[in-house]
Amino acid sequence: MARITLDGMRHSYSPTPSGDDDYALKRLDLEWSDGGAYALLGPSGCGKSTLLNVISGLLRPSEGRILFDDEDITGLPPDRRNIAQVFQFPVIYDTMTVRENLEFPLRNRGLPSNVARQRAIEIAELLELSDILDQRAAGLTADGKQKISLGRGLVREDVAAILFDEPLTVIDPHLKWQLRSKLKELHQRVQRTMIYVTHDQTEALTFADRVVVMNDGNVVQIGTPSELFEAPHHTFVGYFIGSPGMNVMPCDVRGGQAFFAGDPIETTNANLVKEGATGLELGIRPEFVSFAEKGLEVRVVRVRDAGRSQVIDTERAGTIIRLLLLEGVEVPAETARIAFDSKRTRVYADGWLVE
Amino acid sequence: MRAKYIATTFYIVFLLVPIYWLINMSFKTTNEILGTFSVYPIEFTLENYATIFTDPTWYMGYVNSIIYTAMNTTLSVAVALPAAYAFSRYSFRGDKHLFFWLLTNRMAPAAVFALPFFQLYSAIGLFDTHLAVALAHTLFNIPLAVWILEGFMSGVPKELDETAYIDGHSFGGFFVKIFIPTIAAGIGVAAFFCFMFSWIELLLAKTLTAVVAKPIAATMTRTASTSGYELGLLAAAGVLTIIPGAIVIYFVRNYIAKGFALGRV
């Protein structure tokens, strides 16, 4: 068990980075508390796998330090770091049985045979692999193999953190949710720090207590799933999380009041906008937009059926504004007026929440 | 250099020393070779190479070899493409047996076929032609090309074909415009191996030719036996046979590792 701290971390894959663009990971100062369930969420290429490999020691960062419980382990190789990693596709030792796979990390570290055997049996039970312990690992299905990968991590008692690199990628869709709930359950039982990298927001939001959203090498926001949903610090977070994502529209702020297409809009933070701020935008989630008697005039463009709800696209001044309503609610035909929940409407400057 | 690479380095040195010796010899006169022993040419001379480049019996040997090798490679790959496609996508009666039978031909000792080929190709009037050698070499090159191409084709999912048909392509259009570019690496590898095995094979090439289509290999062996040992000339000729091979490897160097995977490893 350990607290993981990243101090002044930056990483570039090129040996001579010149500008910010050469860095896969831009400056990070992060702390992961002991025993937490974290998700690293972001689109492909945002640097999440790089970050994971830095933590596990498979990659040495170009700058910065990494500490486990205040001990600088930046120079330590992976096998001395008390971490375990589960990869995108199942990595198992084909020629060994399930039992031998589970015992492998312990035997390599010199643990006595009976101890290794006992641990393997315990973990196998945790993962529901007990009845296939003596089968050859090569013959299992993808989810079984991933469980073995996970098992090899759990089997070591000194493991401070388990890192997952998009582990459900090769799992059949109907087994994904099963494995996902198993992982959550495991975390609760085992109480070890788990860091789960994914580009799938459902996986992230259901697994993690706290989610780290990344984009383009930067950490954009860290928060609980509901914090991310309710109060995104960056338009990217708003757009990436939730389906459909947050509405973003250009706006002006004059005298502490926000205006969109000439009409005043009530927000929580327009008064905090500094003089001369650029790239001003309004952000509001479709869930918090509704049709009203008084409000912004819009043209109804499209209505889409999304199962139990419907997504309505409306248009004003060249910007599409989406609403999310329950199915069955009446939608005006051509023109309508919409109102925003002022407590959920925020102003963003250059993408960042104005505070 | 890291200790790990020592084995590789020694191995490469081992490979290059005899070749260096050949190059060394090629720049010496035969007199010097027989007279003195030295690791480098004391009297550096280009006369061996000059002889080869100016004497038609010599340089035509190279030309002939290149001609029939190119003919064979084109022919083998061309007919192997549809066959490999069939083995990869279709199942038809006897397909596995046919595939195995093809591979058995690759196993045949050339010596077994020397005399029969001589009689066969003479009988159909193709003796001493490039075509004869090109055709004879297809005996082992076609099976190899089919095997390699089938491996690569099996790596391309059938969904690609089906999507193309849905998009309205005819089979021919699909094959030429979509499929072939997808397996371009495989075609390169197959062509490389066909070139390689045709270029290095001597027994059949020598048996089926006399004067017109004589490969360079035959000219070289003639030299060794008739006019005594003209070692310098022989060495120069040898060096020149290595060059086309070196050029070809250079061009496919990025595919060598992939190629030896044969799509199946």
Added chain:
Amino acid sequence: MNKTENQRGWFFVLPVLLLVAFNAIIPLMTVVNYSVQETFGNNEFFWAGVIWFEDMLQSERFHNALLRQILFTGIILLIEIPLGVAVALTMPRQGPWVSVCLVLMALPLLIPFNVVGAIWNIFALPDIGLLGRGLNELGIDYNFTRQVGSAWFTIILMDVWHWTSLVVLLAYAGLVSIPEAYYQAARIDAASHWAIFRYIQLPKLKRVLTIAVLLRFMDSFNIYTEVFVLTGGGPGNATTLLSIDLDKIALGQFDLGPAAAMSLIYFLIILVFSWIFYTIMMRNEAQ
């Protein structure tokens, strides 16, 4: 891949079938024809039944050639396979040197067989070749044209020089196809170098090595030109391997009957061994 049942497949393989059959079946028929007939010259042929086969199978000359061949193939397999794997294991897998290594290693594979023989001829001549002169200077009595031991040493060294790279390239291809994640997981699992070789690399190599053994077995059993150019089968009969012996009988002595019979027996031996290897290989792939 799920193949579709389609008898149209036969049209696709027709060109291949015709070409290969033309080259394979007609000559083979000719050989079979000769093998069961006897000639007294003058183009007169008489049915001879299986005498040639019996003669050949009982002939001491054939047995000797076969034994020499088996010895040769056995030795080179024992050297080339482990050597090839060892070199492949120590080759760099990334970076600019990879191409250089691969190109240099592939070079011997593209040299015409007779040039290979010529290279080693020039290289091993006792008085003017680097190897020959070198060995003799070191006090070793070496002369491949006169001594059996030297001759065998040289042809084996030549074959190893010529063909080990094939094994290296195959093994290398197998090794690089192992995803990096396996090595990463092994590092995290604190696996030793030996464990990595045994549990990750060797299983992957098994498939490749079967191909390598099959190819080397077949080709070494058929070897002709390189050895012929280097030693001519000598000194005496010392290095007369199967192909060379066959050639002597067929083209040298023009004994068509015995030559044809020997050809068929020869071919059958290879076929049987190759079929065994092939079946093992296919069964490995199916797993």
